[in-house]
Amino acid sequence: MLSEEEIREIEAELPNYEFRQAACLDALMIVQKHRGWVNDDALQDVAGYLGMATHELESVASFYNRIFRKPVGRHVIYLCEGITCWALARDRLRRHIQARFGIDPDETTPDGRFTLQSATCLGACDHAPAMMVDEDTHLDLDEARLDQILEKYR
Amino acid sequence: MEMERPLTRNIRPGQEPLDIQAYQAAGGYQAVHKAIKNMTPQQVIDEVKASNLLGRGGAGFPAGVKWGFVSPQAPHPRYLIINADEMEPATFKDRYLMEGDPHQLIEGIILAAYALQADVAYIFLRWEYKLAAQRLRKAIAEAYQRGYLGRNILDSGWSLELRLHVSAGRYMCGEETGLLNALEGKRANPRNKPPFPATVGLWGRPSNVNNVETICNVPHIINNGSAWFLSLSRTDEGGTKIYGASGRVKRPGAFEAPMGTPLREILEDYAGGMQDGYKLRAILPGGASTAFVLPEHMDTPMDFKNMAKIGSSLGTGTIMVVDDHTCPIGVMENLEHFFAQESCGWCTPCWAGLRWSARILKSFEEGEGRMEDLPILEDHSHRLIPGTTYCALATVAMNPLSSGVRYFRDEFERHAREHRCPWR
Numbered sequence: 263m264l265s266e267e268e269i270r271e272i273e274a275e276l277p278n279y280e281f282r283q284a285a286c287l288d289a290l291m292i293v294q295k296h297r298g299w300v301n302d303d304a305l306q307d308v309a310g311y312l313g314m315a316t317h318e319l320e321s322v323a324s325f326y327n328r329i330f331r332k333p334v335g336r337h338v339i340y341l342c343e344g345i346t347c348w349a350l351a352r353d354r355l356r357r358h359i360q361a362r363f364g365i366d367p368d369e370t371t372p373d374g375r376f377t378l379q380s381a382t383c384l385g386a387c388d389h390a391p392a393m394m395v396d397e398d399t400h401l402d403l404d405e406a407r408l409d410q411i412l413e414k415y416r
Numbered sequence: 417m418e419m420e421r422p423l424t425r426n427i428r429p430g431q432e433p434l435d436i437q438a439y440q441a442a443g444g445y446q447a448v449h450k451a452i453k454n455m456t457p458q459q460v461i462d463e464v465k466a467s468n469l470l471g472r473g474g475a476g477f478p479a480g481v482k483w484g485f486v487s488p489q490a491p492h493p494r495y496l497i498i499n500a501d502e503m504e505p506a507t508f509k510d511r512y513l514m515e516g517d518p519h520q521l522i523e524g525i526i527l528a529a530y531a532l533q534a535d536v537a538y539i540f541l542r543w544e545y546k547l548a549a550q551r552l553r554k555a556i557a558e559a560y561q562r563g564y565l566g567r568n569i570l571d572s573g574w575s576l577e578l579r580l581h582v583s584a585g586r587y588m589c590g591e592e593t594g595l596l597n598a599l600e601g602k603r604a605n606p607r608n609k610p611p612f613p614a615t616v617g618l619w620g621r622p623s624n625v626n627n628v629e630t631i632c633n634v635p636h637i638i639n640n641g642s643a644w645f646l647s648l649s650r651t652d653e654g655g656t657k658i659y660g661a662s663g664r665v666k667r668p669g670a671f672e673a674p675m676g677t678p679l680r681e682i683l684e685d686y687a688g689g690m691q692d693g694y695k696l697r698a699i700l701p702g703g704a705s706t707a708f709v710l711p712e713h714m715d716t717p718m719d720f721k722n723m724a725k726i727g728s729s730l731g732t733g734t735i736m737v738v739d740d741h742t743c744p745i746g747v748m749e750n751l752e753h754f755f756a757q758e759s760c761g762w763c764t765p766c767w768a769g770l771r772w773s774a775r776i777l778k779s780f781e782e783g784e785g786r787m788e789d790l791p792i793l794e795d796h797s798h799r800l801i802p803g804t805t806y807c808a809l810a811t812v813a814m815n816p817l818s819s820g821v822r823y824f825r826d827e828f829e830r831h832a833r834e835h836r837c838p839w840r
Contacts, residue, residue, distance in 0.1 A: 286601040326584035383505035387662035
């Protein structure tokens with residue numbers, strides 16, 4: 263069941279488009295904001311609400327990088343794997359996160375604190391290496407700075 | 417005379433952008449008044465055509481000509497879509513423009529929409545650009561409040577809605593027909609062309625998709641005229657360009673300079689040259705989709721025509737520097753892995769060919785490379801060409817691949833001989 267709040271937020275998106283289906287990505291993002299990820303029930307509910315077949319919405323949901331069809335941790339680390347970040351740090355930061363938290367890309371720490379995602383270029387190449395944590399962008403990273411930043415996300 | 421930098425004159429890095437009052441005080445929205453009061457839509461198109469404003473998303477197609485593809489008799493509603501899905505690796509120029517001066521983009525959108533007599537405009541923005549989203553939302557609300565958006569703009573009888581769409585992320589959305597599908601709430605697979613979006617676009621309606629930087633130029637062309645715009649450039653391609661630099665340079669960043677500024681000036685004067693202890697090995701001149709260029713190419717003017725002459729392309733104009741401490745095969749692997757991952761999977765040559773290419777590059781990086789695999793990479797660059805794939809993703813992915821195989825042959829040999837990446 264979609265919550266009243268989710269429905270209200272989805273309704274607010276509908277006037278932006280000529281057809282209800284066009285709001286499906288906004289709707290998935292709304293559900294994800296409230297629940298952390300999009301489970302099968304939520305997918306079915308959103309599809310029903312927008313007049314789409316469930317498998318049709320699944321083909322959309324599974325296509326886009328920012329829709330999670332699996333549970334994620336309380337915080338998601340998007341580590342930039344763009345070419346400039348790679349050239350400046352190679353895979354040092356990814357290996358550092360692996361060593362500290364024991365997670366590879368697409369994995370979540372056992373305490374549910376962090377999920378690591380490898381991200382395509384974040385468009386912050388003038389301050390590489392870069393990452394996002396949830397909706398925050400962090401720039402000019404090295405191992406020490408990375409530790410310091412992640413400390414703030416409990 | 418001081419060099420004119422129309423696109424960035426309001427931008428104060430690290431500070432909030434101008435609000436609508438300050439933007440107007442700096443001359444903002446005068447072009448909207450001028451166009452709506454004194455020019456027909458056709459006159460706006462003609463002025464932009466005469467300015468030789470070439471599409472800044474990387475393809476370099478003349479913007480005015482593209483607008484002209486929407487017939488004056490085309491049915492309504494018509495759509496203008498701004499491609500702000502800047503996912504090209506090593507590119508951050510549109511972010512700079514949107515964060516730095518959101519009203520400039522909105523003014524350009526109003527002018528372009530007026531030229532097309534569009535009813536609705538969308539800004540298709542990538543999810544990661546949170547600050548740009550926040551600043552655009554505020555600026556759009558201000559523009560509605562002042563009557564530059566909404567119903568009956570400046571009593572002209574013409575109305576325009578402007579909406580911000582935040583994408584859920586996929587490189588394919590940068591391809592204009594993939595973008596249209598994404599905006600319709602579908603997978604961002606490309607569409608067959610023809611029909612072109614100008615006749616059958618968003619929801620089957622007449623549409624035009626333009627890049628952020630392209631549109632930001634329009635207010636200045638309308639204010640100052642096409643002759644002035646052409647005079648800004650050092651070649652016959654009009655205007656200034658937001659160039660940029662990243663990698664091991666002293667001052668990475670985005671810079672506005674005359675179109676046709678030589679590569680050497682971008683690297684040495686604007687970006688401050690290479691960091692101490694590093695030498696230039698090669699450059700990706702305009703994102704992952706452009707062929708490598710070498711130090712011997714440094715005097716090439718960076719415009720569409722001259723970059724094509726040296727076997728590369730201007731692309732987005734933000735250069736990424738490959739230094740002499742970085743493995744060029746690793747760079748190629750990173751790029752081809754990206755393209756393989758972001759392929760939408762719609763056509764087989766693309767998804768299979770890119771995966772195969774990326775796997776061969778990876779084998780060299782992991783010490784298992786064989787020189788007899790190089791012809792397979794070369795073969796891909798001969799086969800993934802326009803006409804064999806649905807869209808340009810795979811064909812542009814071949815630019816760094818084929819140039820890299822040509823320029824870094826000694827590196828492939830060394831990786832194969834030593835059974836390892838010597839740069840690790």
